[in-house]
Amino acid sequence: MTEFPHLPAALAQALVARGYEALTPVQEAVTKPEIAGRDLLVSAQTGSGKTVAFGLAMAGELIGESGISPYPDLPRALVVAPTRELAMQVSRELGWLYAGAGAVIAGAVGGMDARAERRALERGAHIVVGTPGRICDHIRRGALDLAALSAVVLDEADEMLDLGFREDLEFILESAPESRRTLMFSATVPREIERLAGTFQREAERISTITARESHADIDYRAFLVDRGDRENAIVNLLRFHEAERAIVFCSTRAAVAHLTGRLLNRGFSVVALSGELTQDERSRALQMMRDGRARVCIATDVAARGIDLPGLELVIHADLPMNREGLLHRSGRTGRAGRKGLSAIVVPVNIRAKAERLIREAGVAVTWDTAPTPEAILARDEERMLTEPGLTEPVTAEEFDAVERLLAAFPAKQLAAAVLRQFRAARTPPEDIVPMTVGEGPKPRAREEFGAARWYRLSMGHDQWVDPKWLLPMLCRAGDLTRRDIGMIRVMQDATFVQIHESMAARFEAGLGPDRVMEGKCTVETLPGMPEGLDRPAPKPARWGNKGGERAERKPYEKKPYAARSYGDKPAPKPHRKGPPREERAEGEARFEPAERPARKPDGAAPKGRKAAPWAREGGHGAAAKDGKPKAKYGAKPGPGPKPGKPGPKKPRKA
Structure with missing residues (x-):
């Protein structure tokens, strides 16, 4: 019987019942007696058992010499994880590890029922596991009291910093007692993690179990070079060739996950999707379907790349390249866990091969370049x-x-x-046809002779009718019930278009045209005895608008037209703008314009042009006396007391 004498009896029995024959390197390193009670900064590869490792590391603060109290009150340990799936997985792992010790575990996970979590915290718990945002919310609302906290664990600390949880982590660590023990676990230790550790840890013990040779021993990395349009076909062929019990395909966006999920469902694969736009219930249901075997392929974004442990996961496919080396390592780390072998397949379109090679060099992994499985290989x-x-x-x-x-x-x-x-x-979906590739030379060019025997046709439309092969190809397919593989060369000329159709499909094409040989009511099709002359040369460029000859028209010189006098009919012509003679015709000292006679001043009270005179205006000039002997009002003065101008009328009664 396997024994672990340096561990508490309850935990040792749980490990034996789980089938542990020996501890992993990271579990052995964090349980050494000489580092008991010290802060730890641990970096270990994915799948090395980090969850059980920090569960064993904080056993001294939880169990101690007297064991765990049977009456839970304030939490003694807090575990912070970056994602909901990882937090729930940590709860399950700590559940079986501390089941014999009688520990009560409560959750504080975003997306779950917050009221149920508050009621569980009020009843008391020994260990709290959650995500940063929900933990901060419970602390601010007073539902989570960290006064008795003895250990804080930050799982996948680098991922939490990448996701923008720095302020939440600092708030949690500042709310915890200064005497607590801080354990940071991560696959990589960038500078941000070192600065966070220097601020909130006291003389932390640095532990690293990653070696350049051991970190990827159980994962076989392979890069498959494909044509730009064969990425999805290559994914189908990889799934068919390996037929793994469980496989996960990583995409970069939610839209790509939805598109690829629909494509694989149509091909007959048992697929589930896992992305950030799903609710927590939907994500939990998808993972449960993968665990119990109802689904064999999971299409996911990088939200599932951290800490998710799917038992028996044999194949990881990178449909889109990860953003950095950490993403590649963490995605691939979903397979090859706990001593099992796994395959990490990187689908590389030929146009981004240089980017993929640079990413592989930065990750420091040994990758074998290969071509995607062909249908013949899959059937064999x-x-x-x-x-x-x-x-x-x-x-x-x-x-x-x-x-x-x-x-x-x-x-x-x-x-x-x-x-x-x-x-x-x-019972299996048929494989996809892919363009043959050569790993060393890139895409294999297709020769024109591969099209085989063909028949030529002349269409009565060309550049003059704005013909474009992009819409002409679907028109040909609809007219003769053809596919794009049945149509060869399309050469658009100025007033006609020449099309090459395979000999085996020529009869179908002609039957679809009918006796009139008219395609969609606007294009006449004529059968040619052979290949027209001149098609071996490059096609001419379309002429400019309005030039039907195909050659560029000669530009005429600009001719200045004389000014044409305008006819005004019976109306008098307007006065010319220039009233005086030009400078060269004027005598010395002669003025340009003759002084015009000043118009007479309008009499006071006269109305402007187009308006009636004011009713109070008096006859006579300014200051003249009126007929009644009173002085005349000045022009523009307001009328004196008396009725205002306007027609008098009866007053309207007020409304009740």
Whole structure:
């Protein structure tokens, strides 16, 4: 029986019941007696058992010599994780580890019911596991009291800093007692983690169990070079070729996750999606479907790249390149855990090969470059799997004997074998055709001779009708029920277009055109005896608008037209702008303009042009006396007392 004498008895029994024969390097390092009670800064590879490691490291503060109190009150340990999935996984791991010790674990996870969490905290807990935002919320509301806290664990501390939780972590550490023990666990230790450790840890013990050779021993890294348009086809072929019990495909955006999930569902794969736009219930349900085998492929963003442990995960596919080396390592770390082997497949379109090579160099991993599995390789692999199927290798039972005899009597052996092969292939999605690639030379160019025998057609539209091959190709496919592989060269000329169609599909194309040989009511199609002359040269560029000749028109010199006098009919012509003679025609000292006679002043009270005179205006000039002997009001003066101008009328009664 395996024994762990340096651990508390309850934890040692839990490890033995879990099947542990020995501790991992990081678990052995954090449980050494000489570092008991000290702050720790630990860096270890993904899948090395960090969760059990810090569970064992804080056992001294939780259990001690007298054991865990059977009546939980204020929490003694706090574990902070970056994501909801990781926090729930940590709760499960600590649950079986501390089950024999009687520890009560409460959660404080974003997306869960906050009222239920507050009620659980009021009842008391020994360990609290949660995410930074929800923990800060409970502390501010007074639901989580850290006065009795003895140990704080920051799991995946570098990821929490990358996600922008620096202020929340500082608030949590400042709210905890200064006498607490701080344990930081991370796969990498960048400068931000070192600064955070220097601020909130006291003489921390630095532990690293990562070595350049050991960190990737259980993960086989392979990069598959594909054509730009074959990325999704390569993913389908990789899933078909390996047929892993559980596989995860990483995409960079939520939209890419939704698109690829729909594509694989249509191809018959059992797929679940995992991204930040899903609710917590949906994400938990997706992970549970992967664990119990109802789904075999998980399409996820990087939210699932940290700390998620799916048992039996054999294949990791990078549909999109990760942002940095840490993303590549953490994505790949979902496989090859706890001594199991795994494959990390990087799908590299040929146009971003240089970027992928730079990322691989920064990550420091040994990658084997290869091409995506072809349909022939996948079908050959299926035949090998079929020969090892339990249904073929297991002996015939007594209940099956009579049915087997009837089948042998009714059908020959070859027919029965063909039926087995057909059923085996029908249960699997067919592989995808991909463009053949050469790893050392990039994409393999396709020669024109590969198209084979073809027939040429002349279309009565060209550059003059603004023909574009982008919309002409779908028109040809609709007219003759063709595919893009049945159409070869399309050469657009100035007034016509020449199209090459495979010989085997020419009859179908002509039948689709009908007797009138008109395509979609606007383009006449003519069959040619062979390849037209001149198509071996580059196609001419379209002429400019309005030039149907195909050559550039000669630009005419600008001619200044004389000014045409305007006819005004019976109306008098307006006065010219220049009233005087030009400078060269004027005598010395002669003025340019002759002084004009000043117009007479309007009499007082006269109304402006187009308006009636004011009713109070008096006759006569300014200051003249009126006929009644009173002085005349000045021009523009306000009228004196008396009725205001306007027609008098009866007053309107007020409304009640």
